Amino acid sequence: MRATLAQMQQRLHDTPHLLRLGRLFSETVLLEVDGAEFYLTFRDGRLETIVEGPSRKTPWRFALRTDADALAQFWQPVPKPGFHDIFGLVKIGRGRIDGDILALVKNLRFFKEFMGLARAEASMEELV
Amino acid sequence: MSFEPITGRYLNISVQGRRQRIYVEIAGQGTPVLCLHTAGADTRQWRHILNDAELTSAHQFFAFDMPWHGKSLPPEGFQTEEYLLTTDAYMETVLAVSRALGLDRPILAGCSMGGRIALQLAALHGDAFSGFIAIEASDFQPAWYDIDWFHRPDAHGGEMGAALVSANISPHAPQAERWNTLWMFMQSGPGVFRGDLSFYTRDDSLIGRLAQIDTVRTPVHLLVGAYDLTCTPEDAKRTAAAIPGATCTVMEDLGHFPMSEHPAGFRPFFADALTRMKVPADV
Numbered sequence: 001m002r003a004t005l006a007q008m009q010q011r012l013h014d015t016p017h018l019l020r021l022g023r024l025f026s027e028t029v030l031l032e033v034d035g036a037e038f039y040l041t042f043r044d045g046r047l048e049t050i051v052e053g054p055s056r057k058t059p060w061r062f063a064l065r066t067d068a069d070a071l072a073q074f075w076q077p078v079p080k081p082g083f084h085d086i087f088g089l090v091k092i093g094r095g096r097i098d099g100d101i102l103a104l105v106k107n108l109r110f111f112k113e114f115m116g117l118a119r120a121e122a123s124m125e126e127l128v
Numbered sequence: 129m130s131f132e133p134i135t136g137r138y139l140n141i142s143v144q145g146r147r148q149r150i151y152v153e154i155a156g157q158g159t160p161v162l163c164l165h166t167a168g169a170d171t172r173q174w175r176h177i178l179n180d181a182e183l184t185s186a187h188q189f190f191a192f193d194m195p196w197h198g199k200s201l202p203p204e205g206f207q208t209e210e211y212l213l214t215t216d217a218y219m220e221t222v223l224a225v226s227r228a229l230g231l232d233r234p235i236l237a238g239c240s241m242g243g244r245i246a247l248q249l250a251a252l253h254g255d256a257f258s259g260f261i262a263i264e265a266s267d268f269q270p271a272w273y274d275i276d277w278f279h280r281p282d283a284h285g286g287e288m289g290a291a292l293v294s295a296n297i298s299p300h301a302p303q304a305e306r307w308n309t310l311w312m313f314m315q316s317g318p319g320v321f322r323g324d325l326s327f328y329t330r331d332d333s334l335i336g337r338l339a340q341i342d343t344v345r346t347p348v349h350l351l352v353g354a355y356d357l358t359c360t361p362e363d364a365k366r367t368a369a370a371i372p373g374a375t376c377t378v379m380e381d382l383g384h385f386p387m388s389e390h391p392a393g394f395r396p397f398f399a400d401a402l403t404r405m406k407v408p409a410d411v
Contacts, residue, residue, distance in 0.1 A: 078299045081354045085295035091272075091357050105273075106283045108291035 001033055001068070002052065005040070008117040009047040015117070019045045022110040027103060029111070030063035033071060045110070062099035064115075070094035077120040086115055134178045136199075141224045143195070144217055150225060151199035152192040156184025159258075160234035161402070162226055163191035164242025166264075166385060167324030168289050169312040170198025173239065176391030183399060190234070192225050194218075196320045211323035215331050218245045223256060235405045237261040237398075240359065240384060241328045243350075247367070250348055251337035259347040259405030261398070264356050264384045266363035267338060267370065271329035279319040286314040289321040296384030298355035300393065309388040335370075343373030349401045350374060353382035375404065 012018055022045025030053075031038045037053025039060060051058065066074075066089055073083035082092035089095030097104065104111060139150045153171050155178035163174045171191040178189045193200040196211055222245060226234060236257045238246035243265025250260045273292065278285040290313035297306050313321065341348060348371055352364035361378045368376035379386060379397050386394035 082357070084299050084355060085357065087292075087295040088357050091360075102274075102277060105277050105288050105292065108288060109294070112291065112294065 001036065001038065002050070004118050005031075005038060005050050008114065009050065011117040012045075012047050012114055018110060018113055021045070021113070022107065025107045025110055027061040027107075028059065030058075030060040030065075030099075032063060032065040034067050047114075060099060062097065062101060062104045064095060064097055066095040074115075075118045075120070086112060132175075132179050133181075133184065134175065138199075139192070139225065139228050141228045143221050143224050146203045148195045148203055148221070148224075149201050150192050150195070150228075152190055152225070152229070153178060154188065154190050155179065156186075156188045158184075158186040158188055159402075159405075160229075160231045161187050161189050162222070162229075162231065162234045162236050162257075163189055164222065164236070164238030164246065165191070165194070165197070166240035166242060167328055168197075168286075168293070168316045168321030169309075169385075169388075170194075172198070172312060173309070173385060173388035175388075176395075177387055177398060180395065183395075183402070187235075187402065190225075190229055190231070194221060196317055196323070202317070211319050213241075213323050213327035215245070215248055215327065215333060218327060219249055219253065222249060223253060226256065233258040235259045235261065235402070237263065237401075238265065239263040239387065240265065241324055243359075244328060244334065247341070247348070247371075248334055248337065250341045250346060250371075251334070254342055254346045257346055258407065259349075261349055261351065261401045261405070262367075263351045263386065264353060264359045264364070265350060266359045266367045267335045268332040269329060269358060269363065271325060275322045275325040275329060278325070279322040284314075285318055285321060286316050289313045289316060293358075293384065296356050296358050297389045298353060298381055298383035300355075300381040301383065301389040305389050305391060309385045312388075338367065338370040339372065341371045341374070343371060345407065347405050347407060348374040349404045350376040351379060351386065351397050351401060352376065353379045353384060353386050355381075355383035358384050377401075 026043045028041045039051040039058050041049045082088040134153050134155045165173045170193045174191040196202045236246045243262035246260045246262045278289050290310040350364045350368045352361050368374045
């Protein structure tokens, strides 16, 4: 998972339109995968740090909690229904979004496209 | 010159005592079909059907922008109003447009909130139409989101709305049409998507009316995309099951905006739906 997130970070920094969309986004997002915590701190659209938890002291703005298999399906080139969007994961009971949802919605295109940056590249092996 | 065969005209009608200037697009010759767009969008969603040479050889399609949407203006005095669409105003608008166009019992085809109102009209004004194609339509969908997100001074409601509804577009959709579909939401006027969602997510009056729809006289066919998170195949099937004689087809590779997000994928399902609208002459 850590390697995948680092790859997503690199791709974000190589994607000018995402850096432009996220230029006002400076927040920490908690991504929880099978209970493992990853604190993603964005500054002006760039992913500055990826810090692994657990941590009770790290504040975060919103959280996406899911499981590795769901993320692997989300990252398929053509995901199945429900696995095609972060809200789809919530709808089918494979994800949960907590915290300041409005902060997410205000930056929704940016965050969804960031989450999609591993699409077609991830495999089950990488996620283990 | 290479003009598309679609003609755009403006229609002045009165709805609930207020003057409305309505933009209408027209194409084809034959059986009239009145087309309704989704919430937060406009009649451009139907452009591929209206440009379809084969379908327009036997049908005359009319698609119009609801007041506040697309090229239809909001009514005079809108600047101090909170736009909240209601079932009554929506039904009266559709009926007034159909009358003003001089249509004789057209087929009514609506998507999402357009499909919802098509079913309301099937229940309450079935005589005014010859059949109903209800796309991504269900009896009721409560909101899992806060509709107030989409009209606030510190964020762009259109961009947020587009990002939200992108969850309902199938990954099979061609990129160009995915983004054309989202562009309409991005262009939606302030508070319009919210006002449409108010109708869509708060009025559950259709549930008790489904059983009174007479599908012998006016066929009802539902179409639903497997990637639609808002109106899921289960929602559409449940709705169809409550309408005696209604039929329902699941479109495996499509989402909530099928005619717009994936025109080629939607076309055969819509062509099939049109054939289901034929009623024996003696009924």
